[in-house]
Amino acid sequence: MIKIAVDCFGGDHSPAAQVEGSLLALEQFPDLSLILAGHEGILQSHLEGKTYDKERLFILHAPDVVGCDEKPTDAIRLKKESSMMKTIRLLREDDTVAGIVSMGSTGALVAAATLRLGRIRNVIRPAFCPILPTMNGGIVGVCDSGANVDITPDYLQQYAVMGSLYLENVYGVKNPRVALLNIGVEAEKGDDLRKKAYELLRETSGINFVGNMESRDLLSGKFDLVVCDGFSGNVLLKSTEGALLEMLGKLKRDIRSRLINKFGALFLYKMFKEEKDFMNYQNYGGSVLLGTAKVVVKGHGSSKATAVTKCIEQAYRMELNSLTEKTEAALDVLFGAQETEE
Amino acid sequence: MIKIAVDCFGGDHSPAAQVEGSLLALEQFPDLSLILAGHEGILQSHLEGKTYDKERLFILHAPDVVGCDEKPTDAIRLKKESSMMKTIRLLREDDTVAGIVSMGSTGALVAAATLRLGRIRNVIRPAFCPILPTMNGGIVGVCDSGANVDITPDYLQQYAVMGSLYLENVYGVKNPRVALLNIGVEAEKGDDLRKKAYELLRETSGINFVGNMESRDLLSGKFDLVVCDGFSGNVLLKSTEGALLEMLGKLKRDIRSRLINKFGALFLYKMFKEEKDFMNYQNYGGSVLLGTAKVVVKGHGSSKATAVTKCIEQAYRMELNSLTEKTEAALDVLFGAQETEE
Numbered sequence: 001m002i003k004i005a006v007d008c009f010g011g012d013h014s015p016a017a018q019v020e021g022s023l024l025a026l027e028q029f030p031d032l033s034l035i036l037a038g039h040e041g042i043l044q045s046h047l048e049g050k051t052y053d054k055e056r057l058f059i060l061h062a063p064d065v066v067g068c069d070e071k072p073t074d075a076i077r078l079k080k081e082s083s084m085m086k087t088i089r090l091l092r093e094d095d096t097v098a099g100i101v102s103m104g105s106t107g108a109l110v111a112a113a114t115l116r117l118g119r120i121r122n123v124i125r126p127a128f129c130p131i132l133p134t135m136n137g138g139i140v141g142v143c144d145s146g147a148n149v150d151i152t153p154d155y156l157q158q159y160a161v162m163g164s165l166y167l168e169n170v171y172g173v174k175n176p177r178v179a180l181l182n183i184g185v186e187a188e189k190g191d192d193l194r195k196k197a198y199e200l201l202r203e204t205s206g207i208n209f210v211g212n213m214e215s216r217d218l219l220s221g222k223f224d225l226v227v228c229d230g231f232s233g234n235v236l237l238k239s240t241e242g243a244l245l246e247m248l249g250k251l252k253r254d255i256r257s258r259l260i261n262k263f264g265a266l267f268l269y270k271m272f273k274e275e276k277d278f279m280n281y282q283n284y285g286g287s288v289l290l291g292t293a294k295v296v297v298k299g300h301g302s303s304k305a306t307a308v309t310k311c312i313e314q315a316y317r318m319e320l321n322s323l324t325e326k327t328e329a330a331l332d333v334l335f336g337a338q339e340t341e342e
Numbered sequence: 343m344i345k346i347a348v349d350c351f352g353g354d355h356s357p358a359a360q361v362e363g364s365l366l367a368l369e370q371f372p373d374l375s376l377i378l379a380g381h382e383g384i385l386q387s388h389l390e391g392k393t394y395d396k397e398r399l400f401i402l403h404a405p406d407v408v409g410c411d412e413k414p415t416d417a418i419r420l421k422k423e424s425s426m427m428k429t430i431r432l433l434r435e436d437d438t439v440a441g442i443v444s445m446g447s448t449g450a451l452v453a454a455a456t457l458r459l460g461r462i463r464n465v466i467r468p469a470f471c472p473i474l475p476t477m478n479g480g481i482v483g484v485c486d487s488g489a490n491v492d493i494t495p496d497y498l499q500q501y502a503v504m505g506s507l508y509l510e511n512v513y514g515v516k517n518p519r520v521a522l523l524n525i526g527v528e529a530e531k532g533d534d535l536r537k538k539a540y541e542l543l544r545e546t547s548g549i550n551f552v553g554n555m556e557s558r559d560l561l562s563g564k565f566d567l568v569v570c571d572g573f574s575g576n577v578l579l580k581s582t583e584g585a586l587l588e589m590l591g592k593l594k595r596d597i598r599s600r601l602i603n604k605f606g607a608l609f610l611y612k613m614f615k616e617e618k619d620f621m622n623y624q625n626y627g628g629s630v631l632l633g634t635a636k637v638v639v640k641g642h643g644s645s646k647a648t649a650v651t652k653c654i655e656q657a658y659r660m661e662l663n664s665l666t667e668k669t670e671a672a673l674d675v676l677f678g679a680q681e682t683e684e
Contacts, residue, residue, distance in 0.1 A: 149533040150534070183488055219588045230525070232577045236577050239558060242560060242562075247586055258613070267606025268602075268607065
């Protein structure tokens with residue numbers, strides 16, 4: 001049995017989406033058990049009348065909520081009774097609980113997970129690795145998308161190792177092609193960080209480093225994992241998402257602006273629906289935080305039930321495939337098995 | 343008469359696109375005079391049979407060409423007889439020539455312009471400012487898109503001043519709304535560079551700083567100028583462009599994949615053509631280099647004739663509206679009129 005805790009408060013559709021998504025996940029995976037964290041009375045009212053396996057769903061009462069703009073340190077210090085902080089405490093204390101899924105404040109989640117759960121041995125800092133669809137029907141991971149903005153080349157080396165294992169073990173990508181986000185493809189491109197990282201990645205055994213990638217090729221399907229600092233990763237991700245959504249909005253407006261367009265679009269209804277689904281990042285789950293001692297999945301604040309289910313599935317598969325242990329073993333090979341300083 | 347030099351070699355369609363684009367520009371602007379730099383015999387053969395005002399077109403013979411992957415320092419040192427380096431030399435020596443338009447190597451152009459032409463007083467480093475179309479029919483400038491990857495907050499301050507003047511004087515944007523590219527909109531977001539830059543921009547008189555911008559809002563029309571380091575600016579620009587082009591390609595493939603789609607698309611032919619034009623960055627001219635003592639416009643390597651004309655128009659309007667002088671005056675107000683050290 002794999003046990004995952006779901007932080008049910010935080011996000012635009014909480015707790016309805018979290019509860020519904022949890023029930024869907026329980027149906028999908030018979031060896032999954034869920035702990036729903038949040039105000040017990042409210043959660044019970046959302047569960048009322050629903051059919052589910054009561055032996056695989058538990059409630060962790062937490063009367064408080066971390067606000068989405070709360071300062072991370074304040075959230076940790078002052079919101080001890082919140083669904084997020086109580087879940088983190090549970091993870092810390094209960095060895096049988098594998099991980100947390102949360103749609104709440106990103107900053108608070110990263111801070112609490114890093115400080116309270118600790119890191120996998122040798123990990124400098126945990127990093128986010130969201131997954132995007134590529135234009136040829138595949139996927140690409142981006143690590144880091146915003147957890148760490150000030151980094152050194154060895155961060156990028158670790159992202160490559162952790163991200164490769166994630167793609168292999170959770171998505172079945174064999175020998176993932178790892179690229180370094182840069183402003184040109186040639187080896188000598190970029191700033192000092194990129195030049196040094198390029199050399200380091202080239203020398204790192206156990207990964208399949210294929211060189212630099214320009215941001216325009218993110219969705220090309222030529223790469224499985226892109227490693228980058230959290231600032232440019234965030235820019236990369238949000239500008240790609242933003243451009244696609246803006247374009248879709250423009251198409252919609254332009255179709256409505258002329259009768260002949262509206263008529264033609266009738267025949268393309270199914271196709272446009274598919275494009276919209278394709279661009280809906282909710283269909284690809286949340287950003288997992290790689291490098292923490294337990295599984296952490298951050299879902300988008302706007303997640304609806306199916307997106308919550310996807311996030312739970314990610315956490316489930318990470319645990320099922322022992323990603324934490326495999327990551328530890330791989331980093332031990334590179335950096336030794338002595339305990340890192342806290 | 344405004345005199346501009348066009349580097350006719352370098353770029354995918356050179357020199358045909360450069361020659362044709364130049365002739366179009368001459369037709370468009372009666373007080374424009376052009377110097378075409380490149381191999382005289384080849385240029386003459388391209389001009390043969392064409393009608394144009396011979397009193398406003400000159401040839402600067404340059405037998406050599408800077409390769410697109412050439413090391414900038416090698417290009418400056420070894421390619422003295424190239425069309426790019428001879429044009430830069432002409433600009434340096436001839437006060438009557440206002441600027442250069444080139445589709446050649448970006449690195450070589452930036453290095454040669456900065457080293458040989460010099461900077462406007464107080465400018466730390468010249469920076470690129472390309473223009474993109476926004477989804478509501480406006481434009482947005484991005485400064486810097488890749489000239490300087492290692493920067494300090496005062497670079498961003500100068501980008502804001504120079505970019506604002508550019509948008510006002512060349513595009514008629516009144517009181518341009520300046521945003522700082524960041525990973526969140528709140529004032530305290532981002533790394534040290536961003537936090538310090540935010541404060542500095544807020545205190546800078548003469549610009550209309552409106553706060554942080556997330557990359558997803560680049561095309562929203564809410565901002566006129568985005569300032570950023572060259573690395574993330576490059577990521578921002580290329581991922582936006584990449585996502586739009588990949589999406590257009592996907593739509594095309596999906597339309598062709600089913601008969602009903604093909605049928606529906608017949609009615610949308612005109613709309614799709616417009617979307618394609620909208621996303622064609624060639625229609626928005628080149629990246630101007632702000633901060634050099636003379637006007638420098640870098641066109642895309644894939645520029646065709648109309649894109650070359652657009653670039654010439656940019657250079658022409660920069661000179662027509664005395665952008666260099668206005669930039670110098672604005673920076674003098676902020677930093678004083680003493681000469682900067684070289």
